[in-house]
Amino acid sequence: MNIGILGGGQLGRMMALAGYPLDIACRIFEPAHESSAAQVTSRLQGEFDDYRTLFEFAQGLDAVTFEFENVPVNTARWLAERVPVFPPPEALAVAQDRIAEKTFFASLGIPVPPFAAVETRASFNDALSEIGLPAVLKTTRFGYDGKGQAVLKSHSEVESIWQLLGGRPLNYESFVPFDRELSIISVRGRDGEIVHYPLVENAHREGMLRRTTAPAPQLTTGLQKKAEEYARLVMERLHYVGVLAIELFEVKGELLVNEMAPRVHNSGHWTIEGAATSQFENHMRAIAGLPLGSTKPLGSAIMLNLIGQTPPLAKMLAIPGAHVHLYGKTPRANRKLGHVTLLGLEASVVTEQAGRLEALIG
Amino acid sequence: MNIGILGGGQLGRMMALAGYPLDIACRIFEPAHESSAAQVTSRLQGEFDDYRTLFEFAQGLDAVTFEFENVPVNTARWLAERVPVFPPPEALAVAQDRIAEKTFFASLGIPVPPFAAVETRASFNDALSEIGLPAVLKTTRFGYDGKGQAVLKSHSEVESIWQLLGGRPLNYESFVPFDRELSIISVRGRDGEIVHYPLVENAHREGMLRRTTAPAPQLTTGLQKKAEEYARLVMERLHYVGVLAIELFEVKGELLVNEMAPRVHNSGHWTIEGAATSQFENHMRAIAGLPLGSTKPLGSAIMLNLIGQTPPLAKMLAIPGAHVHLYGKTPRANRKLGHVTLLGLEASVVTEQAGRLEALIG
Numbered sequence: 001m002n003i004g005i006l007g008g009g010q011l012g013r014m015m016a017l018a019g020y021p022l023d024i025a026c027r028i029f030e031p032a033h034e035s036s037a038a039q040v041t042s043r044l045q046g047e048f049d050d051y052r053t054l055f056e057f058a059q060g061l062d063a064v065t066f067e068f069e070n071v072p073v074n075t076a077r078w079l080a081e082r083v084p085v086f087p088p089p090e091a092l093a094v095a096q097d098r099i100a101e102k103t104f105f106a107s108l109g110i111p112v113p114p115f116a117a118v119e120t121r122a123s124f125n126d127a128l129s130e131i132g133l134p135a136v137l138k139t140t141r142f143g144y145d146g147k148g149q150a151v152l153k154s155h156s157e158v159e160s161i162w163q164l165l166g167g168r169p170l171n172y173e174s175f176v177p178f179d180r181e182l183s184i185i186s187v188r189g190r191d192g193e194i195v196h197y198p199l200v201e202n203a204h205r206e207g208m209l210r211r212t213t214a215p216a217p218q219l220t221t222g223l224q225k226k227a228e229e230y231a232r233l234v235m236e237r238l239h240y241v242g243v244l245a246i247e248l249f250e251v252k253g254e255l256l257v258n259e260m261a262p263r264v265h266n267s268g269h270w271t272i273e274g275a276a277t278s279q280f281e282n283h284m285r286a287i288a289g290l291p292l293g294s295t296k297p298l299g300s301a302i303m304l305n306l307i308g309q310t311p312p313l314a315k316m317l318a319i320p321g322a323h324v325h326l327y328g329k330t331p332r333a334n335r336k337l338g339h340v341t342l343l344g345l346e347a348s349v350v351t352e353q354a355g356r357l358e359a360l361i362g
Numbered sequence: 363m364n365i366g367i368l369g370g371g372q373l374g375r376m377m378a379l380a381g382y383p384l385d386i387a388c389r390i391f392e393p394a395h396e397s398s399a400a401q402v403t404s405r406l407q408g409e410f411d412d413y414r415t416l417f418e419f420a421q422g423l424d425a426v427t428f429e430f431e432n433v434p435v436n437t438a439r440w441l442a443e444r445v446p447v448f449p450p451p452e453a454l455a456v457a458q459d460r461i462a463e464k465t466f467f468a469s470l471g472i473p474v475p476p477f478a479a480v481e482t483r484a485s486f487n488d489a490l491s492e493i494g495l496p497a498v499l500k501t502t503r504f505g506y507d508g509k510g511q512a513v514l515k516s517h518s519e520v521e522s523i524w525q526l527l528g529g530r531p532l533n534y535e536s537f538v539p540f541d542r543e544l545s546i547i548s549v550r551g552r553d554g555e556i557v558h559y560p561l562v563e564n565a566h567r568e569g570m571l572r573r574t575t576a577p578a579p580q581l582t583t584g585l586q587k588k589a590e591e592y593a594r595l596v597m598e599r600l601h602y603v604g605v606l607a608i609e610l611f612e613v614k615g616e617l618l619v620n621e622m623a624p625r626v627h628n629s630g631h632w633t634i635e636g637a638a639t640s641q642f643e644n645h646m647r648a649i650a651g652l653p654l655g656s657t658k659p660l661g662s663a664i665m666l667n668l669i670g671q672t673p674p675l676a677k678m679l680a681i682p683g684a685h686v687h688l689y690g691k692t693p694r695a696n697r698k699l700g701h702v703t704l705l706g707l708e709a710s711v712v713t714e715q716a717g718r719l720e721a722l723i724g
Contacts, residue, residue, distance in 0.1 A: 013382075017379060017382055017383075020375075020379055020401075020402050020690075021379075021685075021686065021687040021688065022675065022686060022688060023675075023688035023689075023690050023700075025401070039382075039387070040382050040402070040403075041402075276683070276705075285679065289676075290675060290676050290679050291676055291679045291680040293679065294682060294683065298660060313384065313385075313652060314651075314652050314653055317647065317652050317653045317655065318653040320656060321638070321656065323383075324383065324384060325383040326383065326384060326385035327385075328382075328385050338385075343638075
């Protein structure tokens with residue numbers, strides 16, 4: 001079976017590696033010259049509006065997926081007329097616009113923080129008075145890893161933040177005093193079968209994911225069931241196929257949905273060693289129309305991202321239970337270069353090993 | 363880091379796939395046009411005595427290894443003058459000649475079945491009278507998967523077996539009335555560190571491995587320690603680096619060594635999902651001079667080979683706990699096309715799932 005992947009970063013790389021044991025060959029479509037995924041499989045280089053190269057890309061493919069949620073929706077729709085595209089392009093459309101996304105969640109009865117669309121200075125003032133402070137102002141499109149957003153704590157910051165972000169479509173959102181950030185990775189097959197991984201706890205710094213603890217500590221059945229229900233509602237409404245990640249805030253035992261990513265997700269990397277079937281394999285199984293695999297965790301896991309630079313490989317591998325994944329990328333500030341999953345049967349031991357690794361990462 | 367692999371079969375494929383997460387890129391050298399490994403990484407096509415292509419192959423490599431124990435020793439030695447070759451070519455030389463191999467084991471005090479070199483009809487007669495029947499007559503070189511050998515049960519078969527195998531250097535070996543066949547996979551790093559996986563139990567049919575149960579049922583500490591000691595003796599004498607597989611017979615609680623394979627081994631495939639670190643990753647770590655990973659089993663595993671044909675992928679994946687590995691090879695009688703590892707916490711459940719899979723395999 002041949003599967004095309006739009007986007008050639010580390011997510012595409014790990015998808016392609018998960019495909020090989022199932023005799024699924026992946027082909028990458030990526031505009032940039034440097035590509036983490038292209039190091040492990042074939043690729044075509046082209047812009048996402050280069051339809052001639054996209055046409056060539058689609059030849060002989062059984063399905064197309066994407067590893068990058070900012071793939072133009074038109075590109076996905078154009079391909080979907082020629083070859084099945086999973087997840088459906090509609091999921092991309094929803095996820096690419098924060099207002100559309102929040103409105104979509106609300107329409108399904110999924111709780112979200114209070115939000116308002118801000119297009120003008122006047123609507124900014126309205127949002128300020130209706131929703132109040134603290135708040136987060138985000139561009140509605142193309143923000144990721146903390147880019148294109150700012151936290152607004154006091155009225156004295158209003159002018160400077162408007163200078164920074166104003167003039168583009170924005171989402172003004174109440175800043176939730178969350179107890180912690182969680183995410184759930186769910187998978188829906190072509191036959192409608194749905195499986196969920198356990199909720200995980202995520203720690204961000206400078207807008208980037210640094211650490212995932214899986215399963216989330218003190219995870220209750222009630223919390224898990226609620227998150228699964230939200231994921232199911234989203235996936236069924238969108239006729240979704242593949243892996244979906246939903247980021248949530250836990251606030252006093254309740255869940256608010258923050259956003260979704262219609263793709264494999266950084267907070268699911270722990271599943272490569274930490275679950276019976278990885279998110280990458282389950283994504284491949286889903287889009288290939290194969291039965292989904294067990295999402296059962298095999299122990300306690302902590303995933304740490306390697307950002308900007310990587311400690312010496314030998315030092316990381318010397319930590320018991322450390323599983324290192326390097327992406328073959330040129331080091332650069334704030335760039336995700338790899339991740340390490342620490343896996344063990346006792347959470348306290350895993351936490352201690354994670355501390356050793358964090359000391360190396362600095 | 364760049365590592366060259368001599369041989370382009372499924373063992374090379376799984377080595378290359380294990381290298382990627384460590385940012386190790388593998389380059390394959392394989393004479394045949396069709397190559398399982400070349401589907402997942404780059405390769406050069408050439409005969410093993412094509413030194414011009416071998417010279418090109420060696421450029422930019424940090425180390426060379428092999429996945430095929432019939433690589434000519436001279437090829438390995440020629441490469442070793444240009445780039446580090448692990449395991450050492452001497453290990454190949456020993457493993458390629460059954461008489462040299464058995465003599466080597468015996469010189470280390472490792473128990474082996476009674477054996478004798480047979481080169482002429484006269485020495486065949488000597489072996490018959492000294493060692494007696496039943497016995498196994500094997501070509502000393504280039505036998506694998508049951509090829510080039512015959513079991514000799516009665517004197518009436520002597521003539522026909524001599525007709526079949528006579529004229530080549532042979533090893534006449536007492537047929538051991540073994541209780542079961544076991545193997546141990548061990549790894550030695552460039553710094554001399556040694557780790558061992560638990561002994562596994564192997565079932566062969568028509569000379570080919572069909573099923574591995576890991577760890578071996580009713581495994582005692584005494585048996586494990588003995589096997590580890592034999593592996594250590596072999597590896598230290600050979601200044602070995604990488605994965606070594608040793609096949610053994612268990613006879614009334616004692617171990618006799620049958621043969622060794624200086625490479626990753628079919629009976630170690632269960633380690634991909636069933637152990638903390640796979641044999642393939644540990645082989646890569648060893649030859650790259652990196653610390654070795656834990657060999658701890660994560661549960662009970664049964665590995666079944668897919669030989670000659672493969673059941674429908676969807677049916678195999680529908681079995682809980684089944685991890686499917688297809689090698690991308692054209693089906694052909696008696697060809698290893700893939701394997702499936704069933705992993706679980708309860709051996710009885712794994713055995714039941716293995717039964718379901720065996721029914722599919724037929």
